[in-house]
Amino acid sequence: MDSFADNNAWNPNLGKTVLKSVCRSCHGGCGTIMHVKNGELVRVEGDPDSPLNKGRLCPIGVATKDLVYHRDRLKYPMRRKGERGCGEWKRISWDDALNEIAEKLQNIKDEFGAESIVMGTGTGRHHIRWVSRFGHALGTPNWCEPGFAQCFHPRINASLLTFGDFPVCDFTGNTPAELILYWGHNPIHSGPDGETRFNVRDSLASKPKIIVIDPRETFLAKRADLWLQLRPGTDDALALAMLNVMIKDEIYDKEFVREWTYGFDALANRVKDNTPEWAEEITWVKAADIRKAAHLFASIKPSLMEWGVAIEQTPNCIQTVRAVSMLPAITGNIDIPGAWIFGMGGIGRFPSLIENISEEMNAKRLGADRFKMLCGEGADLPAAHIPTVLQAMREGKPYPVKAFMVFGNNTLTTYGNSSQVYESLMKLDFMVCADLFMTPTAELADIILPAAAWPELDQIAGLPTRAANVVLAQQKVVQIGECKSDEEIFVELARRMNLDCCREPVEDVLDEQLEAGIGMKFSDLKKIGFFKIPFRYQKFRENGFKTPTGKIELFSTRFQEMGYDPLPSYEEPPESPVSTPDIAKDFPLVLTTGGRIPFFFNSEHRQLKRLRKARPDPLAEIHPDTAKQMGIKDGDWMWIETRRGKIRQKAKIWNGIDPRVIHVEHGWWFPEKPAPEYGVWESNANLLTSNLPPYDPQMGTYHLRGLLCRVEKAERP
Numbered sequence: 001m002d003s004f005a006d007n008n009a010w011n012p013n014l015g016k017t018v019l020k021s022v023c024r025s026c027h028g029g030c031g032t033i034m035h036v037k038n039g040e041l042v043r044v045e046g047d048p049d050s051p052l053n054k055g056r057l058c059p060i061g062v063a064t065k066d067l068v069y070h071r072d073r074l075k076y077p078m079r080r081k082g083e084r085g086c087g088e089w090k091r092i093s094w095d096d097a098l099n100e101i102a103e104k105l106q107n108i109k110d111e112f113g114a115e116s117i118v119m120g121t122g123t124g125r126h127h128i129r130w131v132s133r134f135g136h137a138l139g140t141p142n143w144c145e146p147g148f149a150q151c152f153h154p155r156i157n158a159s160l161l162t163f164g165d166f167p168v169c170d171f172t173g174n175t176p177a178e179l180i181l182y183w184g185h186n187p188i189h190s191g192p193d194g195e196t197r198f199n200v201r202d203s204l205a206s207k208p209k210i211i212v213i214d215p216r217e218t219f220l221a222k223r224a225d226l227w228l229q230l231r232p233g234t235d236d237a238l239a240l241a242m243l244n245v246m247i248k249d250e251i252y253d254k255e256f257v258r259e260w261t262y263g264f265d266a267l268a269n270r271v272k273d274n275t276p277e278w279a280e281e282i283t284w285v286k287a288a289d290i291r292k293a294a295h296l297f298a299s300i301k302p303s304l305m306e307w308g309v310a311i312e313q314t315p316n317c318i319q320t321v322r323a324v325s326m327l328p329a330i331t332g333n334i335d336i337p338g339a340w341i342f343g344m345g346g347i348g349r350f351p352s353l354i355e356n357i358s359e360e361m362n363a364k365r366l367g368a369d370r371f372k373m374l375c376g377e378g379a380d381l382p383a384a385h386i387p388t389v390l391q392a393m394r395e396g397k398p399y400p401v402k403a404f405m406v407f408g409n410n411t412l413t414t415y416g417n418s419s420q421v422y423e424s425l426m427k428l429d430f431m432v433c434a435d436l437f438m439t440p441t442a443e444l445a446d447i448i449l450p451a452a453a454w455p456e457l458d459q460i461a462g463l464p465t466r467a468a469n470v471v472l473a474q475q476k477v478v479q480i481g482e483c484k485s486d487e488e489i490f491v492e493l494a495r496r497m498n499l500d501c502c503r504e505p506v507e508d509v510l511d512e513q514l515e516a517g518i519g520m521k522f523s524d525l526k527k528i529g530f531f532k533i534p535f536r537y538q539k540f541r542e543n544g545f546k547t548p549t550g551k552i553e554l555f556s557t558r559f560q561e562m563g564y565d566p567l568p569s570y571e572e573p574p575e576s577p578v579s580t581p582d583i584a585k586d587f588p589l590v591l592t593t594g595g596r597i598p599f600f601f602n603s604e605h606r607q608l609k610r611l612r613k614a615r616p617d618p619l620a621e622i623h624p625d626t627a628k629q630m631g632i633k634d635g636d637w638m639w640i641e642t643r644r645g646k647i648r649q650k651a652k653i654w655n656g657i658d659p660r661v662i663h664v665e666h667g668w669w670f671p672e673k674p675a676p677e678y679g680v681w682e683s684n685a686n687l688l689t690s691n692l693p694p695y696d697p698q699m700g701t702y703h704l705r706g707l708l709c710r711v712e713k714a715e716r717p
């Protein structure tokens with residue numbers, strides 16, 4: 001253990017043994033108690049006082065020490081010895097690493113412009129906003145994240161334009177929901193984006209009615225009063241049909257709609273032909289069940305909707321999100337106890353430094369010419385369009401991308417269309433990767449930086465994400481090797497490059513955000529661990545909704561201004577039994593990917609023995625009838641193939657999936673297999689998915705769920 005505890009001089013807590021913090025191994029923010037002895041983390045427990053988890057931790061949280069002290073942690077910077085991807089590395093000092101990065105970035109910026117440097121990151125971690133912040137300080141408008149157009153931000157951006165705010169579930173109030181609708185969401189396993197799986201479990205204690213919309217019979221679907229087993233990728237049609245029923249049968253909240261929504265008649269007109277019978281053909285859900293679901297949801301108050309990432313991973317993502325969000329809206333389940341609520345904003349605006357990006361540079365953001373809700377005026381925080389970034393790496397068009405700075409993303413496993421991603425990364429002049437572990441992606445870098453994990457750094461978290469009703473301090477309790485937090489790395493790079501901004505200490509930024517939110521300094525928040533803001537409902541009654549009309553915009557004036565359809569509509573997925581029957585002859589099954597498992601976070605944690613024991617191999621779900629036709633038995637390996645590629649996962653045969661559908665897990669690589677590939681081409685779901693057009697017109701979303709595939713029995717790998 002001594003190599004881990006190398007350097008404790010930094011530690012202001014030396015001598016103290018019990019500190020409060022917040023787990024950030026997923027998006028959730030479970031309060032923790034960190035037991036530290038002589039600079040070593042000896043125990044992590046759930047904080048019984050935290051309103052988010054009340055003392056509990058999930059299997060990933062329980063494995064925190066295993067993560068922090070894993071022998072494969074990256075502990076010092078390294079430079080690659082040979083050709084890109086050769087798998088040979090040499091330890092270097094932080095000084096050498098940062099100087100070299102600073103010099104290379106400066107040269108590339110001078111020769112090709114700052115826009116040819118792309119900042120990359122992964123899903124909502126502590127440092128996600130710092131990645132764009134450093135990019136903006138450097139002068140590049142280009143930063144990207146595989147979740148942005150495909151996860152959470154479609155819900156955020158569409159909600160900001162529709163509601164003027166982002167709705168979250170009222171899990172910490174005193175009124176439990178009487179009905180919960182889980183739409184494309186399995187929060188018992190995933191831990192919702194920015195709430196915690198414990199809140200979700202607790203919300204079941206009062207025995208609400210349950211509706212589940214999911215192609216798989218999940219834990220919740222089994223217990224549901226109504227489970228709608230839809231065809232993957234057709235959520236838009238289902239939502240429109242539910243709106244149709246609510247409006248035709250006049251079971252919506254008339255008073256709320258009259259006073260607080262804009263464009264109801266236009267919506268009614270838009271959905272008038274989207275009958276349950278129309279939707280049955282598209283979605284495979286019985287018309288009678290669609291009617292039942294609409295009536296059940298509308299007849300109970302408070303009804304709560306828990307929506308998930310599954311509605312965001314098709315090229316009709318934004319209109320799907322909009323349609324789904326209108327169900328709570330027209331039933332008046334908005335900002336009342338037990339329903340969707342709007343946050344108290346306990347954390348002030350993050351200084352993203354976007355003001356450093358000129359109008360001309362903003363226009364150069366890759367994708368800005370098309371996807372205004374991802375890259376431009378309709379985006380909360382504009383990001384670049386990933387397929388366009390990759391094209392710029394490969395082809396130098398519309399301009400060359402020469403450098404990619406990856407801070408916490410396993411690009412080869414989590415971007416769609418992994419083969420094309422690989423081809424793109426191999427064309428780079430310069431790539432840096434900061435991670436906790438060596439990954440197949442990090443192996444392609446020129447320089448690798450050892451990142452600090454959450455117990456090794458100071459940050460703040462506001463939960464639920466964006467709402468920030470509870471503000472928590474995450475504090476550094478240990479130092480591992482030479483690891484540095486991503487935030488510190490950015491500050492050091494900015495100083496070395498003599499940039500005008502992003503140079504102040506990290507704590508100054510935390511103070512700025514906290515003071516604007518809860519009026520407190522980080523050092524004070526650390527002492528108490530978290531701060532729960534007294535909640536107020538129905539804030540819209542004071543000043544209206546923060547939209548141009550002051551109402552919930554069913555007809556979106558901002559969409560209209562941007563040249564997009566102001567009303568939701570259905571779009572058949574671009575590859576499906578309906579839109580491409582020719583392809584379906586060879587690839588007859590519908591494929592969905594990435595349903596979360598409780599033991600791993602996306603591509604992470606396969607190294608942790610305790611978690612890996614629970615899921616040693618990747619599982620693909622298949623119905624017994626389909627498996628029988630292929631001669632596949634439970635536990636057999638099976639090939640899953642699309643037009644893009646072929647992978648092998650183990651068959652899990654069960655009745656909980658439609659005979660026409662296959663589900664594969666995502667994020668798989670095998671840290672135990674030989675470098676530099678670590679088996680990333682064997683079971684990785686994104687060898688099957690597509691990042692090719694068409695994209696969502698507003699958001700640029702590509703296609704991860706509802707594709708076409710075929711399967712056959714495979715030999716053991």
Ligand SMILES: Nc1nc2c(c(=O)[nH]1)N[C@H]1C(S)=C(S)[C@@H](COP(=O)(O)OP(=O)(O)OC[C@H]3O[C@@H](n4cnc5c(=O)[nH]c(N)nc54)[C@H](O)[C@@H]3O)O[C@H]1N2
Binds near residue numbers: 125151413415
């Ligand atoms: N086919 C398919 N693909 C998908 C999805 C799907 O459902 N199906 N889901 C998509 C979604 S919703 C998302 S959000 C993305 C997620 O995509 P990613 O964010 O790329 O996924 P992760 O595996 O969670 O994280 C990537 C890396 O971050 C490292 N890491 C963890 N903590 C830190 C840290 O503090 N600092 C640094 N520097 N590194 C750290 C981990 O070790 C890991 O290697 O995947 C997307 N890809």
Ligand SMILES: Nc1nc2c(c(=O)[nH]1)N[C@H]1C(S)=C(S)[C@@H](COP(=O)(O)OP(=O)(O)OC[C@H]3O[C@@H](n4cnc5c(=O)[nH]c(N)nc54)[C@H](O)[C@@H]3O)O[C@H]1N2
Binds near residue numbers: 152187233600
């Ligand atoms: N333990 C753990 N927690 C996680 C993660 C993790 O990897 N592990 N990942 C984090 C991330 S990045 C995210 S985005 C969230 C995601 O968490 P969730 O939003 O819960 O999303 P998933 O579990 O990916 O998918 C939810 C459900 O959607 C269903 N589904 C698949 N295709 C469709 C479809 O076309 N329509 C509908 N209606 N349903 C469909 C799947 O069967 C699955 O049960 O979880 C986060 N939390």
Ligand code: SF4
Binds near residue numbers: 024191
């Ligand atoms: S749910 Fe998320 S935040 Fe809570 S213990 Fe598990 S990994 Fe940590």
Ligand SMILES: [Mo]
Binds near residue numbers: 152
């Ligand atoms: Mo995500």
